[in-house]
Amino acid sequence: MTDTTNSAVNERPTTSAPFADPANFVPTEARPAPIAIRPGPLTWLKENLFNTWYNAVFTLAAIWFLATLIPNIIDWLVVNALWEAAPAEACRDVSGACGAFVYEKWRFILFGTYPFEEQWRPGASVIVFIGLVIVSCFKPMWNKSLLVIWPVGLLVCWILLSGGIFGLSHVPNNLWGGLPITLMLAVIGCGVAFPISIALALGRRSKMPIIKAFSVGYIELIRGVPLITVLFMASVMFPLFMPEGITIDKLLRAQVAIIMFAAAYLAEVVRGGLQAIPKGQYEAADAMGLSYWQAMIFIILPQALKITIPPQVNTFIGMFKDTSLVLIVGIFDLMFTMRGAINDLEWRNYYKEGFVFVAVIYFLFCFSMSKYSQWLEHELHRGHKRI
Amino acid sequence: MATTAPASTAASSMGTSEVISMSGVNKWYGDFHVLKDINLSVRSGERIVVCGPSGSGKSTLIRCLNRLEEHQEGDISVGGIELTDNIKNIDAVRAEVGMVFQHFNLFPHLSVLDNCTLAPIWVKKTPKAEAEALGMKYLERVRIGEQALKYPGQLSGGQQQRVAIARALCMTPKIMLFDEPTSALDPEMVKEVLDTMVDLAKEGMTMLCVTHEMGFAKAVADRVIFMDQGEIVEQNEPNAFFDNPQNERTKEFLNQIL
Numbered sequence: 001m002t003d004t005t006n007s008a009v010n011e012r013p014t015t016s017a018p019f020a021d022p023a024n025f026v027p028t029e030a031r032p033a034p035i036a037i038r039p040g041p042l043t044w045l046k047e048n049l050f051n052t053w054y055n056a057v058f059t060l061a062a063i064w065f066l067a068t069l070i071p072n073i074i075d076w077l078v079v080n081a082l083w084e085a086a087p088a089e090a091c092r093d094v095s096g097a098c099g100a101f102v103y104e105k106w107r108f109i110l111f112g113t114y115p116f117e118e119q120w121r122p123g124a125s126v127i128v129f130i131g132l133v134i135v136s137c138f139k140p141m142w143n144k145s146l147l148v149i150w151p152v153g154l155l156v157c158w159i160l161l162s163g164g165i166f167g168l169s170h171v172p173n174n175l176w177g178g179l180p181i182t183l184m185l186a187v188i189g190c191g192v193a194f195p196i197s198i199a200l201a202l203g204r205r206s207k208m209p210i211i212k213a214f215s216v217g218y219i220e221l222i223r224g225v226p227l228i229t230v231l232f233m234a235s236v237m238f239p240l241f242m243p244e245g246i247t248i249d250k251l252l253r254a255q256v257a258i259i260m261f262a263a264a265y266l267a268e269v270v271r272g273g274l275q276a277i278p279k280g281q282y283e284a285a286d287a288m289g290l291s292y293w294q295a296m297i298f299i300i301l302p303q304a305l306k307i308t309i310p311p312q313v314n315t316f317i318g319m320f321k322d323t324s325l326v327l328i329v330g331i332f333d334l335m336f337t338m339r340g341a342i343n344d345l346e347w348r349n350y351y352k353e354g355f356v357f358v359a360v361i362y363f364l365f366c367f368s369m370s371k372y373s374q375w376l377e378h379e380l381h382r383g384h385k386r387i
Numbered sequence: 388m389a390t391t392a393p394a395s396t397a398a399s400s401m402g403t404s405e406v407i408s409m410s411g412v413n414k415w416y417g418d419f420h421v422l423k424d425i426n427l428s429v430r431s432g433e434r435i436v437v438c439g440p441s442g443s444g445k446s447t448l449i450r451c452l453n454r455l456e457e458h459q460e461g462d463i464s465v466g467g468i469e470l471t472d473n474i475k476n477i478d479a480v481r482a483e484v485g486m487v488f489q490h491f492n493l494f495p496h497l498s499v500l501d502n503c504t505l506a507p508i509w510v511k512k513t514p515k516a517e518a519e520a521l522g523m524k525y526l527e528r529v530r531i532g533e534q535a536l537k538y539p540g541q542l543s544g545g546q547q548q549r550v551a552i553a554r555a556l557c558m559t560p561k562i563m564l565f566d567e568p569t570s571a572l573d574p575e576m577v578k579e580v581l582d583t584m585v586d587l588a589k590e591g592m593t594m595l596c597v598t599h600e601m602g603f604a605k606a607v608a609d610r611v612i613f614m615d616q617g618e619i620v621e622q623n624e625p626n627a628f629f630d631n632p633q634n635e636r637t638k639e640f641l642n643q644i645l
Contacts, residue, residue, distance in 0.1 A: 283455055284492035288506035288558060289481035298505060302496050 088346040101350040102357050105341040109357065112177015112337040118169065122180045125160040128153055129183055137372055139379065157184075173251050177332030179361070181251075185333065186320040189258035190266075193319075196259070197266030198305075202296065204271055215267070222264035227325050230257045235329035254326045262319045269311045273304030306380050313373040317366045334358055404431045406562060406593055407452060412461035414447060421447050422458065423617040431561075434594045436604040436625075439614035440640060445597045448614065449564045452595070453484045466561060482510060485555030489567040491547045493539035499526065499550050500535040503557045511558065518557070525553040529583050545576030549583050556587075563587065565596040599644055605629065613637045 039047065049059040080096025084103065091098035111122045132153040135141055141149075161180060164170035203215030222230065234257035235250060242248070277300050285295035305312075324335035332340070338358045342351040407429035414422040421444045429435060437445045450456040451463060454470055454477045463470045465480045494502050503522035507513040513521065526532045529549040531542075539547055548568055555563060565584065569577045581603050588594055588607040598604070604611050604625050611628040613621045613636075621634045629645075632638045 278490075278492075280488060280490050280492035281494065284486075284488065284494070286455060287453055287481060287484075287486040287488075288554075289478055289510045290506060291478075294509050298497075298509070299494055303494075306496070 088350075091350065097356070098350045098353050101341075101347050101353045105344070105347065105354070106357070108178075108341050109334070109338045109354070110178045111180070112332045112340070113175050114177060115169075115171060115175070118163075118171060121160045121163070121168065121171075122176070122178070125157040126180050126183060128157050128160070129180070129187070133187060137376075154188075173249065176251070178334050178337040181326075181331060182320075182323050182334040183365075185255055185258055185323040185326060185331075186316075188255060189262050189323070190316050190319055193259045193262035193266055196263040197270050198301065200263060200267035201270035201274060204267065205274060219264045219267050222261055223268070227258075227261050227322055228328050230261050231325060231329050233257070234260075250329065251331060254329055254331050258319065258323060258326075261322075262315065265315050265319075266312065269308050269315055270304065272311065273306075273308035274300065276307055277303050306377075309373050309377050309380075313369055317369055320366060320369070321362060334361065405429070406431045406467075407463075407465050407595075409451075409463050410461055412451065412458045412463060414444075414451065414456065414458045414460075421617050422451070425461070425619060427612075427619065429562075429593065429595065432591050432593055434588050434592075434607050434609045435596070435612060436608040436610075437595065437597045437612045437614060438599060438601075438604070438640070438644075439620075443614040444617040445614045446566050449566060449595050449597055452562075452564060453481050453486055455486075482558060483560055484562045484564060485558055485560035486564045487548070487551050487555055487566065487568045489570050491539070491544075491551045491571075493547055493551055493554070495539050498536050498538055499531070499542070502539065502550060503554045506554075507557050521557055522553070525556045526550070528556070528586075529553045543576060544572045545579045548572065548576075548580045552580075552583055552587070562593045562595070565594065565598065567597050567599075569598065569600055601629065601645060613640065615640070 050056045076096045078096070080094060081099055082091055082094045082096070083099035086100040086103070088100070088104075091100050107116070107119055110126075111119045114122050132150060135149060136146055157180075159165065159168070161176060162171060162173065200215045200219060203211045204219065206212045206215070231254055234253040238253060239248070281299055281303070282295065285299045290298070324333055326333050327336040327339075335358060338354045342348055342354045405428055407427065409425050409427040412422055412425040413420070423444075425448060427448075437448065439445050447456055451458050451470075452465055458470075466483045468476050468479050468483075470476060470480060493499075494505070497505065500519060500522050503526060504513075504515070504518040507518040507521060508515055523532055523535060526535050529552055531546055531549050531553065534542060534546060534550075539550065542550065552568075568584070569580050572580060577600070581600060584594070584596070584603065585607055596603070596608075608625045610622055611625050612619055613628070613632075613634070615636045621628070621632065621637045623633075628637075629641065632641055
C-alpha cells in the first residue's frame with residue numbers, strides 16, 4: 001500500500017485502487033504465503049534434466065553410465081559373491097566378491113598379530129575407546145568430569161592391551177596392530193595436537209618476538225615436510241641424538257610425530273579463526289579490563305573455534321587417514337594388517353575384498369566425524385546467530 | 388593549539404577535582420599526525436561532547452584515554468593514574484573507565500546477562516550471584532531487564548547499544564566514554580539510546596561523548612569540543628558554542644550538520 005502526501009504523484013494513472021488516504025491509513029492484514037505447488041515427476045524431469053539439449057545429452061549419458069555400472073557392482077558384491085565361512089578353494093569358482101576372505105581374515109585385519117586367544121582384549125579396548133569419544137561428544141559432558149573419564153578410560157585401554165596385571169598376560173606393543181592402533185594414533189594425536197595448535201596460533205599472532213618466531217618456525221618447518229619424513233625422523237633419526245641407554249618406545253615416537261604434524265596444520269586453521277573475529281571484540285575485552293588470557297578464553301577462542309569447525313574436522317579426517325603412513329616405521333595399523341592378510345599365499349587373489357573391507361571401516365569413522373561436526377555446528381549456533 | 392574560546396563553564400553541581408588531564412599529547416599513525424598537541428582537562432562530573440569532521444581525531448582522542456590507542460608524546464592521566472606502558476596502570480585505568488562503541492561490540496556467544504557479568508566476575512572478582520544481581524540492576528536501569536537471557540543477535544540495534552551501556556556500568560566506572568554511540572543505529576532507535584545517556588548524565592556521571600547528536604549536546608553537555616585535523620579548534624559551553632562559534636572551521640562544520 002502506498003501512502004503519499006505529494007499531490008504530483010497522485011496524478012499518476014492508477015489501474016486498480018486509488019491511493020490510500022494517509023489520514024485513514026489502515027494496515028493491510030498479512031496473508032499466508034502462496035502454497036508452493038510441487039511439480040509432478042514428469043514436469044520435474046523436463047525442467048531439471050531435459051531443459052536444454054546439452055542437459056538432455058548429459059542426462060542420457062549419466063543414465064547409461066549408471067545402468068552399466070550399478071548392475072556390475074551388485075553382481076560382484078551380492079549376486080556372484082560368496083558370503084560364508086569357506087576355505088580359499090571355494091572362492092576359485094566364484095566370479096564375485098570372496099566374502100570368505102573377510103570371514104577368514106577379519107580378526108587379523110582388526111587386531112593384527114595380537115595373540116589370537118587374547119584378541120577379546122584389543123576388541124574391548126576399541127569399545128572402551130570409542131565409548132570415551134562418544135561420551136565426550138555430548139554437551140552435558142563438557143566439564144571437569146572429562147578430566148577424570150579420559151585418564152581412567154585410557155588406563156583401562158592400556159591395561160587391556162598391554163596386560164601384565166589382573167591376571168592378564170603381558171603383550172608387548174610390537175605385537176599390537178590393526179584398528180586399536182589406528183584409532184589410538186588418530187584420536188590421541190588430534191586430541192593432544194588441538195591445545196598445542198591453539199598455543200601455536202596465539203603464538204604466531206603474539207607481539208613477543210621470540211614466541212612469534214618459534215611459532216612461525218615450527219609451523220612452517222613441519223608443514224613444509226611430508227608426514228612420512230616426520231615419522232621417519234622420529235623413528236630413525238631421533239634415537240641417534242638421544243643419550244645412550246635412553247630409548248623411547250617406537251609407538252610413542254610415532255604418536256609424538258603425528259601430534260607434532262597435526263598441531264602445525266591445526267594451528268593455521270585456528271589462526272584463520274582468530275583472524276576472522278572482528279577487532280571490536282578484542283577492543284571491548286580490553287576496555288573492560290580483561291587480561292589477555294581472560295579475553296582469549298572467554299571471548300575470542302569460543303568464537304574462533306566455533307567458526308573453524310569445518311576446516312578443523314577436515315584436518316581431523318585427513319589425519320585419521322594419514323595414520324596409515326605409520327607402516328613406514330614398522331607399526332601395524334589397519335592398512336598394514338590388511339596388506340598382511342592379503343599376503344597370505346592362499347588368499348593373495350582377494351586383495352579387492354581386503355581393500356573394500358578396510359575402506360568401509362575408514363568410511364564409517366570419517367563419516368561419523370563429519371556428521372558429528374555438522375550437528376555440533378548446529379548445536380553451538382542455536383540462539384546466537386552472528387549479527 | 389588554536390583554542391579561541393577558553394572553557395569558561397563551571398556548573399555549580401560539578402566537583403572541582405580533575406579526573407582527566409591530557410597535556411601536550413601527540414600521536415601518529417605511521418606518518419599521519421592524528422593528534423596534535425592536545426591539552427585537555429576534565430573535572431569530575433563534567434559532561435563533554437566531542438564533535439568534528441570525520442578523520443579529525445576525535446575517536447582517537449577518547450580511545451587514548453583507556454589506552455585502546457597509545458600516544459607517543461605528552462602525558463595523559465586518568466583518575467590520578469598516569470597512562471604509560473605500565474600494564475598495572477593500564478588495568479587500573481580500564482577498571483575505572485567504561486566505554487561504549489559505535490558498533491556495540493557485544494559478545495555474540497554470550498547471553499545479555501553474561502555479557503554484563505563477565506568483567507565484574509573475572510576482573511573485579513565479584514561473586515557470581517552478586518554480579519548477576521548487579522547485571523540485572525543495570526539492565527533494568529536501561530529498561531531491558533526482560534531480555535537478560537537472550538543473545539545479542541536477537542535484539543534490535545538500540546537494545547544492543549543499551550545492553551552495551553549496562554555492560555559498561557556493571558564495572559561501576561567513574562568515567563564513561565562514548566564513541567559515536569548512535570551512528571550505527573536506525574533513526575528510530577537513536578532516541579532510546581540518547582535517553583539512556585541523558586539519564587546517566589543527570590546522575591552525575593563524568594562523560595566524554597564523541598557524537599553528532601547536537602540535541603544531546605545542547606541538553607546535557609557542560610562543554611562542547613570541536614576538533615579538526617587532529618587539533619582542538621574550539622571549546623565552549625553549548626549555548627555559546629552553537630550560537631556564537633568563533634572559528635571559521637567550526638562555523639563551516641556547524642553549517643553542514645545543523
